Amino acid sequence: MSKLYFIKNTGSDYDKLGKDALKLLKIIVSETGHRFEKEVPIKVHFGEKGNKTFIPPKCYDATINYLKEKGVSPFYIESNVLYRGSRTTTELHLETAKIHGFTQIPIIIADGDIGTEYDEIEINKDYISKCKIGKEYRKYKQFIVMSHFKGHVEAGFGGSLKQLGMGFASRAGKMEQHSGISPVVNSEKCISCGICVKKCNYGAIQTTVTAEIDDSKCVGCAGCIAVCPQGAIKNTWGGSNFLEKLSEYAYGASKDKDIIYITFVHNITKECDCAGTHMKPIAGNIGILAGKDPVAMDTACLDLVQKSSGEKLFEKGRPSLIHAEKIGMGTMEYELVEVNNM
Template sequence: MSKVYFIKNTESDYNKLGNDALELLKEVISETGHSFHKEVPIKVHFGEKGNKTFIPAKCYDNIINFLKEKGVSPSYIETNVLYRGSRTTTELHIETAKDHGFTQIPIIIADGDIGTEYDEIEINKDYINKCKIGRGYGQFKQFIVMSHFKGHVEAGFGGALKQLAMGFAARSGKLEQHSGISPVVNAEKCISCGICVNKCDFSAIETPDTAVIDESKCIGCAGCIAVCPRGAIENTWGGSHFLEKLSEYAYGASRNKDIIYITFVHNITKDCDCSGTHMKPIADNIGILAGKDPVALDTACLDLVQENSRQKLFEKGRTSLRHAEKIGLGTMKYELKKIR
């Protein structure tokens, strides 16, 4: 059984949320004897352009200041997204982050300019043998993973597991979780400009009339998606066992890493912060939870949301939790310790 620490906070005061987040961090440090290295990245989600319900930058100020006071050098860390949007390339991603107020500390985009730089982490689980994790994560042993608990159309919910699985994975790793196959070309959009051909390091694309991807050569890096000026190369979003693959990538991302997890159960929307639209919350604010076991933490968040809403919201995501427990990432059994 793992301990999960909880502070109830139903207000929409982000300064108070920041204070509570720091209090929980101190509680975890005190309870576990955690000590920080000289450099500790903070994994966050900057929010897609147009999204209004992501956790704002001011909620991280107190933790950033606390780390600096302890002689720790913090940074934000993320990877580029798989789909075409305001966070597809490093340049656009950092621009979006700064527009959303994330200017306090340096920003690391761990998988390179277009999401193709990664290290392979061997896990040999049921569906994934090697996880493609953004190369920038490899230089650090410690992280603070800060999540926003909310819905997700495919995962059921987004929390600590998804922050690890998608947030640490390079573009090809994201593609592997979603589908495990090559991107596809929309012939109606393709203008045969050849940019994707020149970008592909594996000679997997030809343009006789429109771009054609040779699946036998394609490694699924999805770099072509990022460079196509017409948005003609797309993800399939199909595949199978997505929920289990997500758990296995979370396992690979956290392997041999020392991580503290903090989750805001606020602004609980139907869809995730990758949606570039304004969404209305579908459940009341609950508070902040923290711990060192991401499975226990996500389970506690899900239980609290369902108890408070009296609905089986996001129940689909419990499949990922069960698989994560099965492969040894953590336990769904937890002790909820209320700090106040």
């Protein structure tokens, strides 16, 4: 059974939320004897352009200031997304982060300019043998993973596991989880400009009337999706066992890492912060959780949301928790210790 700490906070004061998050962080540090290294990456989600319900930067200020006071150099770390949007490339990603106010500390986009730079982490689980994790993550042993618990169209919900599985994965890793196959070319959109051919490091693309992808050579890095000016190359999103693959990537992302997890159960929307549109919350604000076990964290968040709403919200995602526990990533059994928020 994993011990988790919880502060009930149903308000919308982001400064207070940030201070409550820090209070939980300090408890974890004290209880575990945690010692910070000189540099500590903070894994967050900057929100897609147009999204209004992502966790705002003000919620991280207290933690950032605390780390600096302890002589630690904090910075944000993220990876580029698979789909075409405002965070597809590093240039766009950094611009979006700036627009959304994430300017307190430096930002590292871990998988390179177009998301194709990664390390392979061997895990040999049921569906994934090697995880393709953004290359910059290997440099750091410690992380603070700060998540927003909300819905997700395919994962059921997004929380600690998704922050690891998708958030640490390179574009190739994201693609492996979603489909495991080569991208496809929309011949009606393709203008045979050859940019994808020049950018492909594996000689997997050639152009005739339109671009053509050789499945036998394609490694699924999805770089062509990022550089196509017409948006003619797409992932099919048609893979099987997505939830299990997500859990296995989360396992690979956290392998040999020392991670503290903090999750905001606020602004609970039907879809995730990758949706570039304003969404209305579908459940009330609940509070903040912290712990060292991401499986227990997500299980507790899911249970709290369902108990508060009286509905089986996001139940689609529970198999990811079951599989994560099965492969030894953590436990779904938890003790929830409520902390006074005064």
